[in-house]
Every structure is written in structure tokens, then in C-alpha cells.
Amino acid sequence: MTDKPVLRDLYDRVADELGPRLTELTASDEFAAAVEIAGAARDRAAVELARSSRRFLHAWNLPAGADITVLRQEIGALDRNVRALARQVEELQRQLAATQQRPGQRRKAS
16 A cells, blocks of 8 residues: 555645745745735734724723723732731731730830
8 A cells, every 4th residue: 555645645736736836926025025014904903903992992981901901900019018018917916926925024004
């Protein structure tokens, strides 16, 4: 069984026929310019879509993606602040407990 499978034979024939032509096409300056124009058009379309969707969402008083990003950053900052405050409270509680457990020390009356 030295015969190639039918699909592999078909693929090889198509690749042999089209491969050099496609290589020549993709190496051309015209192809590079077309890819560049298509990329710029895609980028412009993405910007316009984002702008339009942001306007639509804001018109309905809904948050857009950028709003959510800002809120997540603010929540992260608040979370860090709360953790820092919790560590300070724990440290103060340890210090207070240590001073209350020392025998022979009395607090001065104010």
C-alpha cells in the first residue's frame, strides 16, 4: 500500500499548483499595501464601534467597559487600604493585649 490517500494527493496537487503563485502574490508590494489598508480599516472600525457602543450604553445610563475598568481599579485600591487598616488594627490589638497582661502595671487615672 504505497498509494497516498486521496485527500493527501489532492492537497499536494493544489499546493504544487497554487503555492508558487500565492508566494509571489504575498511577496508583492501591492499585497503589503492591501494588508496595511485592511488593517487600518479594521482599527478604525473597532474604534468607531467602541465609541458607538459607549454612547449607546451611556444614553441608557449603563456603564461602558472603560467605566468598569476604572471601578475595578478603585475597588482594588480600596481593598488594599482596608487590608492595611485591618493589619494596623490587629497590631494595635496585640499591643493593647500585651500591656493589659503585664502584671504589676496600673493605668494612671486621668
